[in-house]
Amino acid sequence: MGALLRRRGGIPYLLLGPGLGWLAVFFVVPMYYLAYTSLQTGDLFAGFRFAWEWTNYGDAIATYHEQFIRSLEYAGLATAIAFAVSYPLAYWIAFRGGRWKNVLLLLVIAPFFVTYLIRTLAWQTILSDSGPVVGILRDLGVVGADGRLLATSTAVVAGITYNFLPFMALPLYVSLEQIDKRLVEAAQDLYASKFQAFLRVTLPLSAPGIFAGTLLTFIPAAGDFINARLLGTPEQFMIGNVIQSKFLVVLDYPGAAALSFVLMASILVLVAAYARALGTERLTG
Amino acid sequence: MTVVRHHALTAYAALALAYLMLPIAVVVLFSFNDPAGRFNYTWQGFTLDSWKNPFGVPGLEEAMWTSLEIAALAALAATALGTLIALALVRYRFRGRGSTNLLIFLPMSTPEVVMGASLLALFLNLGVARGFWTIFIAHVMFDISFVVVTVKARLVGFDRSLEEAAMDLGATPLVTFLRVTLPLIAPAILAGALIAFALSIDDFVITNFNAGQTVTFPIYVWGAARVGVPPQVNVIGTLIFVIALGVMLVNVLLQTRRQKGVA
Numbered sequence: 001m002g003a004l005l006r007r008r009g010g011i012p013y014l015l016l017g018p019g020l021g022w023l024a025v026f027f028v029v030p031m032y033y034l035a036y037t038s039l040q041t042g043d044l045f046a047g048f049r050f051a052w053e054w055t056n057y058g059d060a061i062a063t064y065h066e067q068f069i070r071s072l073e074y075a076g077l078a079t080a081i082a083f084a085v086s087y088p089l090a091y092w093i094a095f096r097g098g099r100w101k102n103v104l105l106l107l108v109i110a111p112f113f114v115t116y117l118i119r120t121l122a123w124q125t126i127l128s129d130s131g132p133v134v135g136i137l138r139d140l141g142v143v144g145a146d147g148r149l150l151a152t153s154t155a156v157v158a159g160i161t162y163n164f165l166p167f168m169a170l171p172l173y174v175s176l177e178q179i180d181k182r183l184v185e186a187a188q189d190l191y192a193s194k195f196q197a198f199l200r201v202t203l204p205l206s207a208p209g210i211f212a213g214t215l216l217t218f219i220p221a222a223g224d225f226i227n228a229r230l231l232g233t234p235e236q237f238m239i240g241n242v243i244q245s246k247f248l249v250v251l252d253y254p255g256a257a258a259l260s261f262v263l264m265a266s267i268l269v270l271v272a273a274y275a276r277a278l279g280t281e282r283l284t285g
Numbered sequence: 286m287t288v289v290r291h292h293a294l295t296a297y298a299a300l301a302l303a304y305l306m307l308p309i310a311v312v313v314l315f316s317f318n319d320p321a322g323r324f325n326y327t328w329q330g331f332t333l334d335s336w337k338n339p340f341g342v343p344g345l346e347e348a349m350w351t352s353l354e355i356a357a358l359a360a361l362a363a364t365a366l367g368t369l370i371a372l373a374l375v376r377y378r379f380r381g382r383g384s385t386n387l388l389i390f391l392p393m394s395t396p397e398v399v400m401g402a403s404l405l406a407l408f409l410n411l412g413v414a415r416g417f418w419t420i421f422i423a424h425v426m427f428d429i430s431f432v433v434v435t436v437k438a439r440l441v442g443f444d445r446s447l448e449e450a451a452m453d454l455g456a457t458p459l460v461t462f463l464r465v466t467l468p469l470i471a472p473a474i475l476a477g478a479l480i481a482f483a484l485s486i487d488d489f490v491i492t493n494f495n496a497g498q499t500v501t502f503p504i505y506v507w508g509a510a511r512v513g514v515p516p517q518v519n520v521i522g523t524l525i526f527v528i529a530l531g532v533m534l535v536n537v538l539l540q541t542r543r544q545k546g547v548a
Contacts, residue, residue: 009379011373011377012373012376012377012379013373013379015369015370015372015373016369016370016373016385018365018366018369019366019367019369019429019433020385020388022366022425022426022429023388023389023392023426023429023430024388026404026407026422026423026425026426027388027392027400027403027426028388029407030400030403030404030406030407033403033406033407033410033411034399034402034403034406036406036410037406037409037410085301085304086301088294088297088298088301089298089301089302091294092294092295092297092298093298096294099541102537102540104302106530106533106534106537107302107305107306108302108305109533110305110306110309110526110530111305111308111309112483112487113483113526113529113530114308114309114312114522114525114526115486115487115502115503115506115522115525116487116489117489117503117506117507117510118312118506118518118519118522119308119309119312121506121510121514121518122308122309122312122315123308124326125311125315125326126307126308126311128326128327130327131326162304162305162308165305166305215394216394219394219395220396220397222396223396223397223398223399224396224398225398225490226489226490230510240396240398243398243402244398244493244494247402247405247494248493248494253406253409256402257402257406260398260399260402260403263396263398263399264395264396264399267396271394
């Protein structure tokens with residue numbers, strides 16, 4: 001009996017072993033090699049060797065701080081716009097969707113069924129100089145006669161917003177859908193206006209969705225390089241573009257690895273700060 | 286006033302949905318375009334040419350088959366590994382649960398470019414040549430977490446008393462698992478496999494770092510974007526969209542019917 005119990009105790013580890021092993025070898029260990037590479041010195045022809053080369057980090061930040069700040073700006077802006085578009089949509093589906101909820105939700109994630117690159121190329125068509133959007137904006141005088149959208153930061157932010165919007169909308173929907181509608185009714189029974197009931201009941205209760213949606217949108221957006229490449233020019237390049245070109249075109253591996261680490265560290269710091277801000281707010285509010 | 290507000294929200298939601306659908310419509314529409322030059326940007330005229338001959342451009346068919354092969358293999362491996370993890374998490378108490386959850390969560394919250402770069406750093410330092418199998422390794426890696434999350438969500442409501450009944454009737458643990466547990470959790474496993482397949486076939490960033498000379502469908506599109514994307518790419522994009530939407534619709538309808546059956 002004792003032997004049997006001990007064997008049962010081992011079962012979860014047998015189940016976990018293969019999968020976690022894969023993640024350990026191909027997710028955790030690579031992070032070590034990324035760190036190792038980021039401290040190497042040398043060049044492609046002489047070969048790279050490990051040398052505690054901390055200057056790689058200083059150089060990376062000094063040379064590419066512009067692309068760094070731009071990445072965080074674009075990602076922040078795209079996250080804010082995605083929130084503004086998604087929240088009312090998710091609210092509407094959760095509270096007014098009725099029996100169409102599942103179908104409407106399917107429409108929200110439909111963009112994911114079109115290959116990422118292809119839907120970004122579709123924005124190239126939509127925003128192109130001869131496209132309908134630019135035409136309308138020119139007629140309205142919003143942009144000048146030679147004004148354009150493609151190859152501007154507007155196009156890049158628009159592309160990022162579109163591509164990651166379902167990541168914002170889905171968690172928002174899940175948290176709004178879980179809200180007990182009787183709580184909102186109770187607030188109104190106690191003479192809260194509809195707006196007050198929303199502000200004091202619905203909005204705080206959807207905080208977990210806001211938190212998850214913001215992170216799920218911001219993190220991939222900050223590392224993106226596809227939108228800047230397809231919808232922008234080198235003027236709009238983000239840190240992802242620099243990392244990609246250094247790793248695959250310029251072949252400056254140590255510099256690229258250092259940049260990757262700075263990107264990950266800055267995202268971690270921002271996420272931690274954000275989690276703290278939202279946490280304390282909920283405690284005091 | 287309330288009526289106005291009621292309709293304002295509906296109108297806003299409709300606009301948001303239209304915005305989400307717009308690029309999809311463009312992809313489908315331009316698969317029927319008859320472009321004058323290399324660039325498929327402006328509408329020139331309706332033609333079925335690209336649909337009649339979807340692989341009429343060199344390299345596209347090969348890239349598509351490579352993508353399908355990698356997606357199938359990666360989905361298979363990730364589903365097996367991920368389902369086992371989900372089973373352990375839902376059914377057993379064990380030490381190291383917190384760190385397991387963390388290890389599952391981390392790949393989902395790391396920017397793709399960092400994961401792609403770190404895998405490349407591993408392969409470079411160990412002198413591994415990049416190609417088909419390094420793409421497979423990478424895809425299984427980022428698929429696992431999504432399989433675990435999907436399967437786990439569906440396992441939580443699982444009725445354990447059915448297994449107990451089988452055991453009471455003299456079934457061994459293995460027979461119980463094969464004849465009772467597995468058929469019951471099959472839809473959850475299938476959902477996990479579909480997600481893994483979809484993620485794999487769509488991935489560009491991590492593949493870009495670890496592909497070597499191997500060309501998958503997204504890599505083909507990326508290369509074509511520099512010199513002009515042929516309308517055939519829109520045809521394949523439309524096909525992938527229709528198939529994925531069809532699978533999801535069937536899934537939603539089955540779910541709705543099951544919920545009705547319960548109620």
